[in-house]
Amino acid sequence: MPKGHSIGMISLGCPKASVDSEQILTRLRSEGYSISSSYQGADLVVVNTCGFIDAAVAESLEAIGEALAENGKVIVTGCLGAKGDIVRQTHPRVLAVTGPHAAQEVLAAVHQHLPPPFDGIDDPFVNLVPPQGVRLTPQHYAYLKISEGCNHRCTFCIIPSLRGDLVSRPIGEVLREAEILAEAGVRELLIISQDTSAYGVDIKYRTGFWNGRPLKTRLHELCSALGELGIWVRLHYVYPYPSVDQLVPLMAEGAILPYLDVPFQHASPRILKLMQRPASSENNLERIQAWRAVCPDITIRSTFITGFPGETEAEFEELLSFLEAAQLDRVGAFAYSPVAGATANDLPGALPEEVREERRRLLMEFQEDISTRRLEEKIGRSLEVLVDEVDEEGAIARSQGDAPEIDGLVYITDGQDLEVGQFARVQVTDCDVHDLYALLDQE
Numbered sequence: 498m499p500k501g502h503s504i505g506m507i508s509l510g511c512p513k514a515s516v517d518s519e520q521i522l523t524r525l526r527s528e529g530y531s532i533s534s535s536y537q538g539a540d541l542v543v544v545n546t547c548g549f550i551d552a553a554v555a556e557s558l559e560a561i562g563e564a565l566a567e568n569g570k571v572i573v574t575g576c577l578g579a580k581g582d583i584v585r586q587t588h589p590r591v592l593a594v595t596g597p598h599a600a601q602e603v604l605a606a607v608h609q610h611l612p613p614p615f616d617g618i619d620d621p622f623v624n625l626v627p628p629q630g631v632r633l634t635p636q637h638y639a640y641l642k643i644s645e646g647c648n649h650r651c652t653f654c655i656i657p658s659l660r661g662d663l664v665s666r667p668i669g670e671v672l673r674e675a676e677i678l679a680e681a682g683v684r685e686l687l688i689i690s691q692d693t694s695a696y697g698v699d700i701k702y703r704t705g706f707w708n709g710r711p712l713k714t715r716l717h718e719l720c721s722a723l724g725e726l727g728i729w730v731r732l733h734y735v736y737p738y739p740s741v742d743q744l745v746p747l748m749a750e751g752a753i754l755p756y757l758d759v760p761f762q763h764a765s766p767r768i769l770k771l772m773q774r775p776a777s778s779e780n781n782l783e784r785i786q787a788w789r790a791v792c793p794d795i796t797i798r799s800t801f802i803t804g805f806p807g808e809t810e811a812e813f814e815e816l817l818s819f820l821e822a823a824q825l826d827r828v829g830a831f832a833y834s835p836v837a838g839a840t841a842n843d844l845p846g847a848l849p850e851e852v853r854e855e856r857r858r859l860l861m862e863f864q865e866d867i868s869t870r871r872l873e874e875k876i877g878r879s880l881e882v883l884v885d886e887v888d889e890e891g892a893i894a895r896s897q898g899d900a901p902e903i904d905g906l907v908y909i910t911d912g913q914d915l916e917v918g919q920f921a922r923v924q925v926t927d928c929d930v931h932d933l934y935a936l937l938d939q940e
């Protein structure tokens with residue numbers, strides 16, 4: 498067998514970019530390239546970049562510079578690659594630049610500089626790729642991307658100009674991938690896209706097939722089918738459209754996790770309109786109450802932007818009142834950041850950075866008590882958790898209300914004998930602002 502060249506991969510940015518990296522790595526492996534975890538061991542390095550906010554642009558440019566200095570042969574892909582000439586202007590020595598979800602172009606660029614040793618895809622004896630592909634997440638959870646792009650035009654966001662309009666993956670293909678992941682030992686699927694609730698809109702909810710069964714390409718149908726796999730299914734980036742109400746009974750029945758990541762971004766109708774947010778005219782408080790009436794255990798996570806251009810003191814107060822009334826479980830906040838190319842930058846009433854940042858700090862401080870109270874309500878309860886890490890001090894797990902990397906953890910002090918990727922039942926004994934403390938349930 499010819500010796501394969503080795504490729505290094507630096508993957509920056511959001512989970513959607515990680516999925517792109519996984520696809521590139523999977524295809525490289527299937528063609529016989531090996532994957533190197535060091536610059537020195539690699540014949541070439543692919544840097545998957547993020548171009549969302551200025552800090553991400555700077556981080557991506559720095560990573561490209563480091564890869565050039567340490568290795569010398571660099572191909573750039575991802576969102577920053579779609580932002581004009583910035584990569585080539587800063588680093589003229591890069592071998593190629595592509596935009597996001599451009600596995601084909603990345604592969605073509607790799608072939609040009611390092612010809613593939615063989616085409617493993619056609620040869621089952623040399624196919625080096627596990628059926629579930631190459632993943633960057635731990636063995637027991639995986640991101641499942643159901644669509645690309647976005648039909649909205651939120652004024653603070655440049656993703657549609659980077660990634661284009663919504664393109665939903667066929668439902669049969671998504672479910673097949675989910676099945677393969679579950680068979681490979683994945684215990685939690687994190688459903689991601691730019692706008693999960695819009696799944697199938699672009700193809701008019703076309704009927705697809707999974708194991709011979711007809712299914713419409715729509716989120717409700719997808720979630721009930723995923724519920725049959727018997728593993729955790731967690732929804733991210735869901736907008737509060739009326740259609741989301743139909744998903745909540747699936748959560749109450751246990752088909753999918755009682756967890757919704759809904760980026761509300763603001764509560765003032767005027768600001769939401771200026772942001773051009775999807776579902777901005779919905780009454781979100783009523784909607785949240787209705788969800789809780791159907792599924793009392795639902796965990797709701799959201800993100801908010803403070804200091805949007807023109808945001809008045811009163812509108813910021815309105816946002817805090819919303820938080821008080823909504824009693825959300827988890828909240829992230831960003832001070833408004835004028836991303837180059839976003840139309841919101843042209844709105845009147847830009848606020849100074851100190852004000853945007855101070856409001857972010859105030860919001861997080863305000864929410865801290867609410868999040869803590871929500872966690873305190875879990876003390877004394879028995880919960881199902883999924884184990885992420887085990888060492889001599891016990892186990893670190895997550896409850897159904899905790900998404901990996903963004904939410905809290907459950908520390909199980911007597912969990913030394915548990916195994917990573919195992920489900921366990923615990924009794925919650927204590928909490929702090931983010932995390933729960935628990936003992937194994939003896940019943």
Ligand code: SF4
Pocket residue numbers: 647648649650651654655656657691692775
């Ligand atoms: S919904 Fe809005 S914020 Fe989200 S990707 Fe689309 S345009 Fe950007």
